[in-house]
Amino acid sequence: MKFGVISFPGSCDDVDARLAAARVGEAVALWHADHDLAGVDVVVIPGGFSYGDYLRAGAIARFAPIMTEVIEFAREGGYVMGICNGFQVCCEAGLLPGALLTNVDRRFVCRQVTVELVNADTPFTAGLQAGELLSIPVKHTTGRYYAPPQTLERLHAGGQVVLRYAAGQNPNGSLDDIAGVINERGNVFGLMPHPEHAVDPLTGSSDGLELFRSLATALV
Amino acid sequence: MGGVKARVLVRPKAGILDPQGAAVARALPALGFEGVSEVRVGRLIELELTDPARLPEMCERLLANPLIEDYEVLVERDGG
Numbered sequence: 001m002k003f004g005v006i007s008f009p010g011s012c013d014d015v016d017a018r019l020a021a022a023r024v025g026e027a028v029a030l031w032h033a034d035h036d037l038a039g040v041d042v043v044v045i046p047g048g049f050s051y052g053d054y055l056r057a058g059a060i061a062r063f064a065p066i067m068t069e070v071i072e073f074a075r076e077g078g079y080v081m082g083i084c085n086g087f088q089v090c091c092e093a094g095l096l097p098g099a100l101l102t103n104v105d106r107r108f109v110c111r112q113v114t115v116e117l118v119n120a121d122t123p124f125t126a127g128l129q130a131g132e133l134l135s136i137p138v139k140h141t142t143g144r145y146y147a148p149p150q151t152l153e154r155l156h157a158g159g160q161v162v163l164r165y166a167a168g169q170n171p172n173g174s175l176d177d178i179a180g181v182i183n184e185r186g187n188v189f190g191l192m193p194h195p196e197h198a199v200d201p202l203t204g205s206s207d208g209l210e211l212f213r214s215l216a217t218a219l220v
Numbered sequence: 221m222g223g224v225k226a227r228v229l230v231r232p233k234a235g236i237l238d239p240q241g242a243a244v245a246r247a248l249p250a251l252g253f254e255g256v257s258e259v260r261v262g263r264l265i266e267l268e269l270t271d272p273a274r275l276p277e278m279c280e281r282l283l284a285n286p287l288i289e290d291y292e293v294l295v296e297r298d299g300g
Contacts, residue, residue, distance in 0.1 A: 099287050103239070106243060
């Protein structure tokens with residue numbers, strides 16, 4: 001199981017994502033300006049502020065050279081996990097439905113939140129149980145998930161809402177407390193919480209590691 | 221580079237909560253400006269370009285996110 005973590009100028013969670021992935025498999029760095037996915041099984045688009053997040057979060061990164069390959073990879077069924085800024089990039093690239101808007105209170109939020117696993121029937125969550133609560137940090141200003149009403153309906157009906165903030169935990173005003181969604185095909189997963197920052201009990205929680213482990217196990 | 225001057229106005233779509241607009245709407249009465257509602261804060265992009273016919277495509281693909289934003293293109297007349 002080989003994970004590739006993209007580094008854009010302005011990425012800041014790429015190293016943590018590589019370290020997290022390396023606990024369950026092989027992890028390599030991918031460079032934004034390359035057109036090479038190095039034969040990885042999973043592409044991780046990490047958190048940060050790619051290309052300064054000018055214009056809109058993820059809007060410029062979506063056109064990075066490597067994204068041509070990532071979009072093609074996803075189209076062929078390759079696994080893509082977009083975390084925070086990576087989630088924003090996936091939405092801008094049309095790999096995931098919806099968009100991330102400025103937090104409802106307009107403030108940067110940085111705290112541990114409890115999220116509920118809604119759908120365990122995905123390769124990203126197969127090692128967990130539906131209804132399970134996970135403790136994972138969030139840190140963002142642009143994390144309010146939005147999708148038009150018909151899209152939301154479809155997401156709920158199709159099990160595409162994979163993670164939601166537990167009652168009273170929604171940190172950003174996301175519609176229906178949505179914290180993470182998967183595409184219809186089930187190979188592109190985006191989430192605002194940072195599983196790569198929750199991989200060791202030493203720092204409070206290792207619940208995030210389970211997402212990486214699920215994927216590593218499911219794809220063997 | 222030169223060319224035609226244009227402005228693109230990008231606004232949050234109707235129905236989408238705009239916290240920035242809401243904050244401004246709350247701040248105005250505090251300064252004595254009553255009777256203001258429906259404040260929406262958007263973005264103004266000024267540019268010069270040789271082929272203004274391509275502006276709508278630029279807006280669709282990069283300058284705006286059509287899922288969450290409306291845009292309006294204003295092209296200045298020659299010499300304007």
